[in-house]
Amino acid sequence: MPLVKRLCQLQIAEWPDDGVEPGREIAIGPFMGALISVLNGDHTLAQVKSYYNMTPAEEDQLDILQAKIVAGQKLENRLLLTLRLFSIFLWWQRIDDYPIPGYMTVSDIRSRINDL
Secondary structure, eight states, X not given: OHHHHXXXXXXXXXXXXXXXXXXXXXXXXXXXXXXXXXXXTSSOHHHHHHHTTOOHHHHHHHHHHHHHHHTSSSHHHHHHHHHHHHHHHHHHXXXXXXXXXXXXXXXXXXXXXXXX
C-alpha cells in the first residue's frame, strides 16, 4: 500500500522495499486531522488527496480507508475508527525506541488497517 508507506514515513535508503522518496512522507498527526476534517464536513476527500499530491494508487487506498470509516453509522463510531487508525500509526512510530509485536513491519501495519 503506497499510502501506508508514506504514512509510515520510511526512507527508501533505509527500507528499500517499503520506503518512499524523501519529501513524500506524510506526518500522521496532520493527516488524521485532515480525515477528521472530512468527517466533519470542513473539507472534502478530494482536497486531502490534492494537498498530499497522492498518486492514483494512494487515492484508491484513501477511498478504501474512508469507506471503512464512514461505514460506521453514527459519528461516534466513525470517530472511534479514525482514532483506531491513528493509534495503529502511533504504535508503529514506537518501532525505534520500543518495538511492539504486531506493529513492527509495514506488513503488520497493513494487516492492522485491513482489520479496521
